[in-house]
Amino acid sequence: MFDIEVGSALVMGLILGGVILISAWLIWLERRLLGVWQDRLGPNRVGPLGLGQVIADMFKIFTKEDWVPPFADKLVFMVAPPIIMICILLSFAVIPIAPNVGIIDLNIGLLWILAMASLAAYSVMLGGLASNNKYALLGSLRAAAQMVSYEVFMGISLLGVVMLSGTFNLREIVESQRDGWYILPQFFAFIVFAIASVAESHRLPFDLPEAEQEIVAGFHTEYSGMKFGMFFVGEYIGVLLASALMTVLFFGGWLPPFGIGPEDSIVAGIFWMLLKTMVFVCFFVLMRAAIPRPRYDQLMSYGWLVLLPLSLINLLITGAVILFQGA
Amino acid sequence: MLKPVWEQVKVLWSQVRTLGMVLAHTFSKKDTVEYPDTEPYMFPRWRGRIILSRDPDGEERCVACNLCAVACPVDCIALQKTEDEEGRWYPEFFRINFSRCIMCGFCEEACPTHAIQLTPDFEMAEYERQDMVWEKEHLLINGTGKYQDYNYYRVAGKSIGGKDKGEAQNEQPPVDRRSLLP
DSSP, X not given: XXXXXXXXXXXXXXXXXXXXXXXXXXXXXXXXXXXXXXXXXXXXXXXXXXXTHHHHHHHHHHXXXXXXXXXXXXXXXXXXXXXXXXXXXXXXGGOOOBTTBXXXXXXXXXXXXXXXXXXXXXXHHHHHHHHTOHHHHHHHHHHHHHHHHHHHHHHXXXXXXXXXXXXXXXHHHXXXXXXXXXXXXXXXXXXXXXXXXXXXXXXXXXXXXXXTTTSTTGGGTTOOHHHHHHHHHHHHHHHHHHHHHHHHHHSOTXXXXXXXXXXXXXXXXXXXXXXXXXXXXXXXXXXXXXXOOOOHHHHHHHIIIIIHHHHHHHHHHHHHHHHHHHO | OHHHHHHHHHHHHHHHHHHHHHHHGGGSOOOOOOTTTSOOOOOXXXXXXXXXXXXXXXXXXXXXXXXXXXXXXXXXXXXXEXXXXXXXXXXXXXXXXXXXXXXXXXXXXXXXXSOEEEOSOOOOXXXXXXXXXXXXXXXXXXXOTTOSXXXXXXXXXXXXXXXXXXXXXXXXXXXXXXXXXX
């Protein structure tokens, strides 16, 4: 039972625990990094390097009053926060961590992730709608507007990778990058996907559904206690998922860069996968530290007028090249 | 045809440049002063905890003129004038309610004798609200504070025991009205 292979109980438990722990400590990482880039220190008091801050915050959030507003749609209000957690955690099922390490080898892995990401967007919309609060409504309105603008080109941008590797299976996509990562042939797809995944995880600069400077806290204005905690941790799991996905699709997953070290070792695979993922997580934080938020009509027009044509052209050229090479 | 593309490239470059500039801050010096561990330098004219100073002879400078209490915008100063046997005025009690005090320094500006002064100390937190009310014995210090040579009774014309009219520094003897002949 306790053997390392795809789908064994040990691997599943480790991945689930690892994902939740890492994404909890991403909160610490983000606050420290934001501090570094804003010439501050960030939380450094609780425990070594301030690592205990997460535990302290967890205690705080568990002991807070979990208030359901009397004017809210109670059922939907309660159901919305778990949706984002569950959907994004389910997406991790198809992410290949290392050789033989993963939860399932789904032959439609990429589609599964896109589907789960779309479902997670419902959590934000439903949460905002059920709150029966005008700021929450504005937030979920923006979430809907954002969703229709990014989901299209996010899917299309990934098709280039699918065409090159000839499969939707993420493990096979990684395997097919042994001769070269897809970041080079699919550079524009990577740019488009990176922007889309920022919008997907509702992070600055595309955190329009939250936009605390404009609409209080957006869709989770009325949420408190652990329900808010689920939205909060869900956002960080989303960041981790997006980073892992970028690693798997464009940066060779667990494959070492420039052939350094063993190629098919599990430990080295986990190391490279984590390292690459963390670099992207730091990039997410850097974007939050640096780039201001656009208006949401700007985001929509940017999505439809720039990124969608870009990803379509990328798809067209990739297809032409594959056809030319195959002929 | 190419102009909008060029515009987008410029927009993208601007964002990338922003990212680079923020990333460069990784190596810049942090502005944070970790306060309880490292004490920041407090400037001598910082407006912090209020004290009552003494003159160079070690006597209370306060003459209980009430100007500080009048100037105080939050009415946190209370005092009562009394007089000793030499004729010097001094406060019978002098009470500052630091839970009201806003450290504006108006009392220091109003004080004609440099008695009330603000100091660079700001660590005044208490657990009991009543502990924020300071009486004269808490406020009085043994030094002159920021003005080391000033002694009100030595320069003022008021006569007190041991110093009659006309004997103060830079003071002319009082005019003898009867000697003023036409």
